[in-house]
Amino acid sequence: MRISFLLHNAYGIGGTIRSTFNVAGALAARHRVEIVSVIRTVDTPSLPLHPAVRLRPLTDQRPAAEGRSTDLGHPLLERPSAHVPEAEARGTANFNALTDERIAAHLRDTDADVVIATRPGLVICLAELGREGRYLRIGQEHRLYGTHRAEIRAACDTAIARLDAHTAVSEADAATHRARLPGIPTRLTALPNAVPATGVEPSDGRARLVVAAGRLIPVKRYDLLVDAWATVAAEHPDWRLRIYGRGPQQPVLRRRIDALGLAGRITLMGAHSPIETEWAKGSIAAVTSREESFGMTIVEAMHCGVPVVATDCPHGPGEIITDGRDGLLVPPGDAGGIARGLLTLIEDGALRRTMAAAARESARAYAPERVAAAYEELFAELRSARGAPAPAVAPTRHVTGAFLPGATDPGRAAGIPLASLKGAVKALIRKPLRPVADCRVTPDGRFQLRIGPDGVHGAGLVLTLTRRGAGDGAEPVRVPLHPPAAPAGPWTAILDRAALDLPEGRWDLHVVRPSDGVRRRVLSRYAEGRGLLGLDPLPGSPFSWWIPYRTVDGHLSLRAWHRPAHAEAREIHTGDDALTVEGTLHGVLFGPGSAPRAVAAPRGRCRALSADVTVLDRGRFRFTLPYARVHAARDGRDGSATWELTLRKSPDSTVPIPLGRIIGDILDRDRTDLYPVTHGVRPYLTRTGDLAIACPTTVN
Template sequence: MKIAFLLHNAYGIGGTIRSTFNLAGALAARHRVEIVSLIRTIDTPGLPLPATVRLTPLIDQRPGAPSESSDLGNPLLKQPSAHVPDAESRGTVNFNALTDQRLAAYLAVTDADVVIATRPGLVICLAALGQEGRYLRIGQEHRLYETHRAEIRTACDAALARLDANTSVSEADARTHRDRLPGIPTLLTGLPNCVPATGVEPSDGNAKLVVAAGRLIPVKRYDLLVAAWATVAAKHPDWHLRIYGRGPQAPALRRQIDELGLAGHITMMGAHSPIETEWAKGSIAAVTSREESFGMTIVEAMHCGVPVVATDCPHGPGEIITPGRDGLLVPVGDTDAVAKGLLTLIEDEPLRRSMGAAARVAAQRYAPPRMAAAYEKLFDTLFTARVAAGAPRPVPGPDRPRSFVPRPLRALSLSVPARPFGPPADRAPRKAFKSTVKQLIRKPLRPVASCRVDADGIMTVLVEPAGVHGTGLWLTLSHRRDGGAPVRVPLRPPVAPGAPWTATLDRGAIDLAEGRWDAHVVRSSDEVRRRVMCRFAEGRGLVGLEPLPGSPFSWWIPYSTVDGYLALRAWRRPAHAEARVIRAEADGLTVEGTLHGARFGPDATPSAVATPRGAALPFTTGVTALDATRFRFTLPYERIHAARGDGTGTTHWDLTLRKTSDATTAIRIGRVVGDILDRHTTDLYPVTHGVRPYLGKAEDLAISCAPHMT
């Protein structure tokens, strides 16, 4: 059977694209599967697409596309669609006369047995332009029935009556469809999104960390979560909340966090992909939405062994979570109820851990193979109904039309003999020659790896076996700037078929200079060297890890580069002062931290030095040594403003620590320890009394002051 999915833009990043790719990959295990992207905006998809799934773009809107394939100047792009309401064409989503033309051409010649449309505009086009009786026509609702604008809803309702089936991602929304559309012949049913189990190590439940993730939009009600966290932080200041995502609500949430004095308790992390590594760092997940069509983030967190506290909103959470077993449901819009639910799991560790284990089991209901089987059952039901009504059941075969090709392809001229070269005896030397060539030509290295950090800080790089070949393989780390000799670590071969090659990076045995290091796999027999693609950079083990005692201080964080390669950021200093707490108080800025690579003496008189950049004055303040490694100091606002003098611009000071009043060695104060790669983008603080603390790109602590700051 051939199954085709219609996506508006398969080259973007979003829940509909992700769930479609997951389902398509699962169905491709038993069927031919094609994803048809109405438009193409970049060269390759932003999300991983299974190699077994064919991707066919219809309209090429890449800025740098070759002129012979580009559609950017096509006049039909400016003409309205004859089928899709204008309200469906907003922002990056667009339907026009060219989309009508290309969809009609595809639907007229496709050899698919099933065509599935994934958004309202595509559902409308499938009903209007699809070939009735030639293939099953199925719509998918990835939002909620009542959330669409009136003109879109009206057009969709008319279109659904002409399809074979329409699926909603929750049974509750399927019931809404049936209630609103009584009597139509279309099968209206609920089939949730499929969410694959993650390849990362699940949460161990040890971190005092709550994680939330999703688009920062009003319907997600992150403002409710922030307000609830004020109650949580008051009772458990050692617990922390991270919010992952981007969106228009980000500035308002930042203001709310600052106004509630929660800058040191809530971190806005920005977007992160893949998100699985971040769920696994948490011990609790939070979802406070006003409504959810499904709740993919809930299932993702559950796959990672994280129990979820979610509002019991329409329609998804109540169908996913079993309250008291694998998570908690709380009333919608109730700040106190959200705080109570979070506190219940924070204060009951056995319950939290048992729910996490149950969540992993429950999430298997949404595994791609199970959802693919559910779709196969739907197809069989529809085909059976068609046969019962007297229509023939489509049978794939050579008489079916060829698949749509949007542009003619150049034929390749291949000279292939019609029969083998001579009799069998004559082919023996050729076989021997080919065997020799195969031995001489080595398979290329295409290493793909994940990196894990255990509770002792040992990093293990797991290289997938399909991408590496040969013997004498090494993992090397090359400093991105100094050009010195790379650090070499042997890659141990797989212990069983399908197991990864492994390299161990022991922070106690390997000395890495400060900076960023790129990972390569090197084959010693021919010195072939290839950079390592990153599958997952798992930092769960870094969340509660502490630096090794003694000097020098060192810290490593693995990460994926923007172009998808495995890299490592390292810090190495004779000593380092870690700013654990940065807090604005009534009279000054207070910093509390720990000293690494050095210790305070019994009669120590440490001080903090503020060194200006520019014409301002330096100044010092006394530091209280709480014990041999812990310290606290306050920078009075009056002292900072006095040191700024009469300057009109913004003044910056870098902060360092000296163990004694007469010490000449300055110890940099910063925030490095933990799993966050670039804290200068996440650990942000408001201006208080005209002063703002911040972290520089090296994650060292500084302060700024300007006349206009309030």
């Protein structure tokens, strides 16, 4: 069959896009599948798409570039859509007269057997502009029936009645559609979102960490999760909560976290893709929404072996989670109930492990192959109802030679054996390198790279690490790259922190083919940092720490810290009268009877500060810096003031020991570990993870 999905913008990030990509890839195993994006805003999709799925845009809204035209500036972009209600058309959706024209042309000319529209505006266009009878017309609802504005709902209801089928992502919402739209001929059914299992190593349930992820918007009720965490933190101060995502509620949540004194217990992590590596770091997942049309984050977490505590809100969670077996359902809108659910799993490790195993099993029901099979069944039923047989699918032919089928074989014409000619061609044409790697931190702290075989070709390949900013003459670090041990297996390499002495900085990874000098930067599929949780630095000096990460453009890189000694600020507490820091020393020891000092060196004309350091057991230390002394060091000067903190082994030592927060799995602590201004003083972490304090000009 020929199947065409209509997406508004396939180049963005969102649950609808992710689910469509997943099921399209699964259907492409047996069908010709395309995704038609109404708009294109960037060069490549943000999410991975199966190579067999064709992606094509209808309007190109990228800026003009050499060799490329753009639809920006087209006069029809300023004219309203004749089909899509204004409430759906305006804003980021941006339906207009040009999208009307392009959608109509696509629906008129397509050779698809099935067209599937994925949001209200597209459902409306499919009903009004689609060719009835020429192909199956199917609409999808990825939200809930009652969440749309009245004018969108009315237009959608009219459109649904003209389609062959319309699907919701939960049976509860499908039932709502049937109750609100009685008597229409359209098949109203439920098909869940497709959520694939991941290649990420699942959680081992040991980290004292709860993870939540999603858009920071009011419906997700992260404010309740923050309030619940105040109860959890009071009973289990060694547990932490991470909330991944971005959105308009971020400043509201930040203020609430600070007001409750939870800055050191809750971290707003920002957006992260792929999110699977972060689910696998947690031992528990939390979903606190007021409503969920489905709950892709629930299934993602379950795939990663993480049991979910979720509000039993309409409609999705209760259809995904079996309460008490593979997760816990708690009352919506109840911070106390959320806290009790989290505490149940925090305090019962055996229950947590049992639920984690059950969660992985339950998540298999949402594998893209199963959802694709349900779509195929729906297609067959709809065609049968029409009295039409299912269209035959011609097998896809993959041309692997230099010549097209039916073309004259030039080797035979010249009297050259075909095998010899192919060998000569192969000798002249080398396959390009396109290394794509997974990076996993092993329990002993080594970095294990697995590079897919499809993009790596040749003999004697080498992995190199190049430090940014080191200059053209700097020699890269070379690491052996081992060929697959079995057919279709990965190439592998080990980065051993005990054997490689990497100077501090950011390192980019390349695969080099010495035979022809080809050098290609390594792309990243997963950079798994779960093994860094609870991992200790290597003993002795120098202190070093590595974190693998995926760059914004999708490459694999490594951040290295390398210092003679380092003081790790494990606790930073903003008290009523003073800043207190507690941490551990690495790479050097406090001598017997030593009197270490914390020194705050000013940036600018303010005076330096110092504080006595108390040496605790097992290399731990603590010091307190009163806010009054910080303000006194300003000497009455106006404007902001900043100090960088270090430790000294003794009052007369001139060798500073960097003080900051590096150990763990978080790359950019300056973006995540944020603390409030307290009595005009704010501690913060620099880009390199070092601890500083500031007196802002204006205190909010």
